[in-house]
Amino acid sequence: MNGASRPLEGITVIDLGQIYNGPYATLLMAMGGARVIKIEPLQGENMRRRGAVGGAMVPFAMLNSNKEFITLNIKSEQGRKLLKEMVAKADVLLENFAPGVMDRLGLGPKVMMELNPRLVYAAGSGFGWSGPYRDYPAMDLTVQALSGVMSTTGFPDRPPVKAGPAVCDFFGGIHLYAAVVTALLDRERTGKGHFVEVSMLEAVYCSLSSPLGLYFGGNGQLPTRTGNRHSGLAEAPYNVYRAADGWIALICVSETHWTSLLEAMERTDLNGDPRLGSLKARVENIDFVDETITAWTSTRTREELYDRLRKHRVPCAPVRDLDEVVHDPHLHERGMLRNVEHPLLGPLVLPTTPLRFDGKAPPEIEPSKTLGADNDEVYRDFLGLDAKEIEQLRKEGVI
Structure with missing residues (x-):
């Protein structure tokens, strides 16, 4: 994928991301030239399983281009062993499970970084790995509610509404990407890996700067929702x-x-x-x-x-409506959007990356694949297993 000239060429990412947050971070890495090996449970990650609902498989396709797809049951002893073998050879492990899930499986950052001291272990979550909200269930909707996004969205005489896009999920994913790349830069200087974690709640906070200005400027009086007017009521028109x-x-x-x-x-x-x-x-x-x-x-x-x-x-x-945006000539000319014949979903318009390096166009899109499509290649070429061993893993329900 023209990877030789891309900044993350040579970086291998083990991607345990799910839904939006983690997969968007690793999409940016894949588009930056990293090798991203996406690991899914045997039934597929949650976003793939939503494909039973009309159109719901499209977000999976949008966020999982240019990755390799394998399955692995990390709840099994053999599955955990194989994950550790992959992590020992990788640069980044990224996940956005609830805090504590990987530790309970014996796969948390301490264990993984002892296996590979150069590893960047990246974790996205709703509220972070510490603090009183650590174990609260978190989805984009609930974080929008708790963060103040909903209270500042909508009209003053109507109930609060959520932002249309999944802003907290994607803000979290963008910051998670930034944390990984920052840690990789420091690793180049020190030779040591890092555990990095990003909270969706914290990632979205600074986007509230205008209504916060109104709040502090009003001596703590709560501002009302402003509809489509400036949320700090500091501009007109x-x-x-x-x-x-x-x-x-x-x-x-x-x-x-x-x-x-x-x-x-x-x-x-x-x-x-x-x-x-x-x-x-x-x-x-x-x-x-x-x-x-x-x-x-x-x-x-x-x-x-x-x-x-x-x-x-x-x-x-x-x-503009979505049809106008999807066919926007500017986004297509710059290579942000591409017309793709997806092997599972037919004709789609898929995104590449908003990041540009030296004016080069984004890489070509390699569409997302079927569940476990790269099992044989990855387990054979990356871990060195032979065909008999791979077939045994299938029989045992490990892959």
Whole structure:
């Protein structure tokens, strides 16, 4: 996969990740050139098993390109032995089980790093490996609730809502990738591995910076939800405005943006209006600002608005649906999205990686495979087992 020129070429990752958090971290590693060996239980990891529900197998395909697929029953004695043999030869072991699961199996970081002192053992979890929440069940939805994401999402007169995407899972996965790569850099300097762990709760906290600014600026008074307005109520205009055929998002973060917007709207007559003369004034009169802009946007199409506002250098974007995003020409030209004929799912548009190195295009996509598709090759070539030994593992229910 053009790996020779990629930064993680030569790094072997043993991937025990499941659902979104761990698999996204290891997808970034695979796209960076690492060899990623994905280990699944005999029935497949949870995301693969969701394939029984229509379309639910697509996220598995999105997050597991460019990996090798093997099965292993790590609850069996022989399975644990084989995992240890792989870890002894690997650079990274990554998992996002609940804290304590791997320790109870005798496969925790202390054991694994004694086997391989250069190992980076990476663990993702909801709340981390210490603290009073350590053993609480954690899913993206529950972390969104506990972290404050839900309380700051939605409109003030309606119940809190979750963010549409699985933000906590993916924030956790991104930070887990960063922790692994940081540990690998330090290993180059010291020769020693690391145990690194990332909490989804902690990974998402800084994304609350705007509502936290409102909270601390209000002497601890809880801010209300702001809908599509700035969550710190520190910008105006900042909203999603109705167009004749949908919606357009618009924001002005400087006085130049504001005066350019008035020019685009052909409303320079408002330049002398004291309700609009400064950012502070516009925030104080935010309803008037939004009503004025909506009166203009609602009579024009998204395309008309986007073209005109861009010409005036006003930050804006049409609110697009998923079909528009999946077929976005910019994302396809840059190689972030690729049309792939998936061997199990047919034609799909799959992501590569948002990381770019030296301007090189991302690698070609090697689609995810059937459960245990690489068992023979990995156990033979990586661990040196012969065909008879591999067949015996199958008979014993180890793979």
